[in-house]
Amino acid sequence: MLTYKNITPGGVVVSNNINLISQGLDGALNRHKMLSNNIANVDTPNYKRKDVDFITALRNQFGQKSSLSLATTDNNHIVGSKKANKSFESPFLKNTSYRNDKNNVDIDVEMGEVAKNGIYYNTLSRQINTQFIILKDVINKGGRQ
Amino acid sequence: MFGSFDISSSGMTAQRIRMDIIADNIANVNTTRTENGGTYRRKLPVFQEKETTPFKELLNAKLGKSSSNEGVKVTSITEDPSPFKMIYNPGHPDANEEGYVAMPNVDITSEMVDMISASRAYEANVTVLNTSKNMALKALEIGRG
Numbered sequence: 677m678l679t680y681k682n683i684t685p686g687g688v689v690v691s692n693n694i695n696l697i698s699q700g701l702d703g704a705l706n707r708h709k710m711l712s713n714n715i716a717n718v719d720t721p722n723y724k725r726k727d728v729d730f731i732t733a734l735r736n737q738f739g740q741k742s743s744l745s746l747a748t749t750d751n752n753h754i755v756g757s758k759k760a761n762k763s764f765e766s767p768f769l770k771n772t773s774y775r776n777d778k779n780n781v782d783i784d785v786e787m788g789e790v791a792k793n794g795i796y797y798n799t800l801s802r803q804i805n806t807q808f809i810i811l812k813d814v815i816n817k818g819g820r821q
Numbered sequence: 822m823f824g825s826f827d828i829s830s831s832g833m834t835a836q837r838i839r840m841d842i843i844a845d846n847i848a849n850v851n852t853t854r855t856e857n858g859g860t861y862r863r864k865l866p867v868f869q870e871k872e873t874t875p876f877k878e879l880l881n882a883k884l885g886k887s888s889s890n891e892g893v894k895v896t897s898i899t900e901d902p903s904p905f906k907m908i909y910n911p912g913h914p915d916a917n918e919e920g921y922v923a924m925p926n927v928d929i930t931s932e933m934v935d936m937i938s939a940s941r942a943y944e945a946n947v948t949v950l951n952t953s954k955n956m957a958l959k960a961l962e963i964g965r966g
Contacts (some may be wrong), residue, residue, distance in 0.1 A: 701960070704956075705825075705956070708825050708952070708953065708956065709824050709825045709828065710889075711949070712825040712828040712829050712832075712892075712949050712953065713828050713889070713891060713892060715829070715832060715942075715945050715946055715949050716828050716829060716831055716832030716835070716892045716893045716946060717832070717868070717870055717892075717893045718832075718942050718945065719835075719836075719839070719868050719893075719938070719942060720868040720869060720870055720893055721868065723870055726889070783941075783942070783945055786945075787945060787948065790948070790949050790952050791952070793952075794952040794955060794956055797956045797959065798955070798956070798959050801959040801960060801962065801963055802959075804963055805962065805963055805964065805965075808963070808964050
């Protein structure tokens with residue numbers, strides 16, 4: 677019996693795909709903000725670039741076979757493998773220097789990352805759209821004989 | 822969502838100020854009389870990473886979020902302390918007793934190089950702003966199909 681608590685925003689039908697993709701969208705947006713900041717500070721002395729590796733974080737969170745937590749009544753029971761929500765880590769690369777002014781922003785790398793991240797975001801947004809279309813099909817056509 | 826827009830536009834503002842200063846330096850490459858008296862000194866913008874507003878910082882702290890720095894700002898416009906170029910020109914009204922005139926410490930070549938750098942950095946910020954815009958538009962398309 678499913679309780680309300682167990683139903684993710686995606687519902688039973690599309691499992692937690694919508695939930696996963698929307699987390700990916702959030703991560704990509706967050707990363708885009710950091711990359712914009714790097715590019716805005718391309719000429720700021722002593723500035724060190726900031727980045728976030730959210731894809732690995734997402735993979736760690738959703739990579740397991742089961743994403744549901746299990747209730748246990750005995751210590752020997754196997755617990756569900758879902759881990760607690762881990763916030764995105766933002767590694768600050770503090771040691772390196774790219775130029776004499778101790779700034780380590782490489783504009784070419786940053787632009788490449790912005791382009792990649794933008795395409796990634798657009799791909800995810802298309803994917804989530806497809807998920808909604810599937811959901812709509814189920815709602816519209818499910819009752820027909 | 823709109824944080825990255827503000828970051829990119831702060832970068833554009835900073836590069837535009839830099840461009841204005843370069844234009845001022847080039848326009849005054851031969852100026853020997855300024856408001857303060859004396860020869861024109863080359864001006865330089867000082868860039869610094871922009872911290873969040875106190876309000877935003879407090880809000881984020883209350884919401885349990887960490888606030889990061891956002892964008893870049895020009896903290897001050899300083900004068901280049903390097904010595905003036907002494908040119909022998911006894912006919913000049915500002916020449917000293919030996920016939921030397923103190924000419925501004927503006928080097929046209931380095932100003933030109935700075936100008937290209939400012940222009941490219943501005944373009945980089947525009948590209949990021951366009952990517953942000955496309956991402957926002959893609960997000961608007963979610964659920965329409």
